[in-house]
Amino acid sequence: MKILITGSNGQLGSELKDLLKDHADKECYFLDRKQLPLEQTLIIQDILGMYQPDLIIHAAAYTAVDKAESEPALADAINHLASEEIAQYCRLHGAKLIAISTDYVFDGNSDVAxxxxxxxxxxxxxxxxxxxxxxxxxxxxxxxxxxxTSWVYSTYGNNFVKTMIRLMTERDEISVINDQIGSPTYAKDLAQAIVDIIEGEDWVGGLYHYSNAGEISWYDFAIAIKEIKGLDCKINPIPTTQYPTPAKRPKYSLLDKSKIKRTFKVEVPSWKDSLVQMLANLS
Structure with missing residues (x-):
């Protein structure tokens, strides 16, 4: 099977690279933004045609949430129009497609998963x-x-976990938002779920949700990082109103994972267990 993965240097792409490197039955092509410039939508299908993949894992995206407010056309080209080109290629050539989206499609006004x-x-x-x-x-x-998926972190790339460790090492006191609720996702767990789906017997198209199990705030996440790492830094809980950003964030975006577990029998580890594992891998 020929698999093409976009976003090869991102958190998920890097974890997929680690997981797939020992799969001799899979010929994998990992493309970064230079090899597949998603903003250049007119050439995407031609580039994909050079590899003739049986399956595309589309993990690349424009993810600078605040910057997107001032670069809407670029964000749309990469996240929307490029995805459309990839889907059209898959339809024309009979390839399968797994694409990654976000909890930020919701407004955050729910109070249930x-x-x-x-x-x-x-x-x-x-x-x-x-x-x-x-x-x-x-x-x-x-x-x-x-x-x-939501709140993605990994030993690769820049993310909340690494930022918290750096700030708690540099400072005696930090403030973290306590009124945005969801669940983090260890990119390695998501990568494993994707590999399990590829290797499974059933392929059922549609929308699915995946994040680690549990329900926490960013403040809870920071406290756990502090405790596991044994850091000595005071963490103050603050409301979103005290930390204004160019882009609004949903207040509540906890994802219900029942469908993906039921359909593909994938594992959904608890957020705390996965954080412990990631921090062990990081050090």
Missing amino acids: LTEDAPVDPINTYGLTKLKGEQAILKWHAESIVIR
């Missing part, structure tokens, strides 16, 4: 462009698997 058919209403440009990308993928290639 969000299922795949919960109403969508993004409150920032990033979320809107990702939603349009989802819709384009499923319009052109309904057999695609689109996985929404």
Whole structure:
């Protein structure tokens, strides 16, 4: 099987590279932004045609949430129009597609875990462009698997966990938002779920949710990082109103993982267990 992975240097792409390197039955091509410039939508299908993949894992995205507010056209080209080109290629050439989306397609006004058919209403440009990308993928290639995830972190790349460790090492006191609720996702767990889906017997297209199990705030996440690492730093809980950003964030975006567990029998580890594992791998 020939697999093409976009976003090869991202958190998920890097974890997929680690997981797939020992799979002799899979010929994998990992493309970065230079090899596959997603903003250049007119050449995407030609580039994909050079590799003739049986399956594409579309993990690349424009993920600078705040910057997207001032670069809406670029964010739309990468998250929406490029995804449409990839889906069209898969439809034309009979390739399978797994694409990654985000909890930011929701407005954050729920108070129960969000299922795949919960109403969508993004409150920032990033979320809107990702939603349009989802819709384009499923319009052109309904057999695609689109996985929404949230709060992704890894030993690779820049993320909340690494930022917290750095700040807690440098400072005696920090403040972290305590009124945005969801669940983090260790990219290695998501990568494993994707590999399990590829190797499984059933392929069922549609929308799915995946994050680690549990429900926490960013403040809870920071406290856990501090405790596991044994750091000595005071963490103050603050409301979102005290930390204004160019892009609004959903207040509540906890994803219900029942469908992906039921359909593909994938593992969903608890957020705390996965954090412990990631921090051990990091050090």
